[in-house]
Amino acid sequence: MTRGHDASPLQTVDRALEVLLSYSATRRDWGVSELADHLGLPRSTSQRLLAALAARGFLVADPTTRRYSLGPAMWHMAALWERSGGLARLAETVLDGLARATGRTASFTVPDGFHVRCIAAIDGEQGPVRSHPLVGDLYPAHAGATSRAYFAFLDPLVRRNMLTGRPFSRFTELTAVDEVELERRFDEAVRQGWARSEGEYDATTRAIAVPVRIGTTPVGSMSLVEPKVLDFPDELDEHVGALQDAAATLANLLSNRQPPPAQRDWRRGRSRVATT
The missing domain is CATH 1.10.10.10 (Winged helix-like DNA-binding domain superfamily/Winged helix DNA-binding domain)
Incomplete structure (x- = not known):
């Protein structure tokens, strides 16, 4: 009309x-x-x-x-928003609820060359997973769920062009330094829609992570991390659904879209329909 x-x-x-x-x-x-x-x-x-x-x-x-x-x-406004921490603050609004609901440290990372870089993190109820803040940490493409949840969901040709022939450092005995094994782990993450690691990059932690995607394009990853030495009343993998919902919520915010009417009860791991 x-x-x-x-x-x-x-x-x-x-x-x-x-x-x-x-x-x-x-x-x-x-x-x-x-x-x-x-x-x-x-x-x-x-x-x-x-x-x-x-x-x-x-x-x-x-x-x-x-x-x-x-x-x-437009470039000036976008750069100003990024330099002023706008993306990190937006992510924190989602990470805070996720950390509270799961009891784990929640983080959001964005690509940085052959790594992903943590730009926002909220500690779980039992405190930080490391002695220093996670914000600013770089995670290499070949080690850990946090980076795998981003790189696995890139176009395979793009990813292989980036990583083929690069030397891979071994951080722990669980780090994949063979390209064939690394591709197998990428494929596994794509099949199940999320990534898991236990000591690949940091021997003292385990993590689950999912991509944050705008449409089909990954723009970063969101993770839940826990120290191995602490006992939790539930298993980390039980929070995959909550993590996926949080990533979708952040993607909606980044896309300026309204959230879907059905939202997950993060504490119970089940869906609930929003009421009006």
């Missing part, structure tokens, strides 16, 4: 934001008429919105095709 020609300042702002949010991995640019049809706007309104956003640097107009793509102001 075509919207009215007159718009309040608030409607104009909302429409401008709607334009920016219409861009995606599969939609890199818009023509004026295409955007008007997509958003149900008059062509003149679409033209004004695109021109105004381009004037502020949020979009860039190709002088030949007259199509609009994202501009440098």
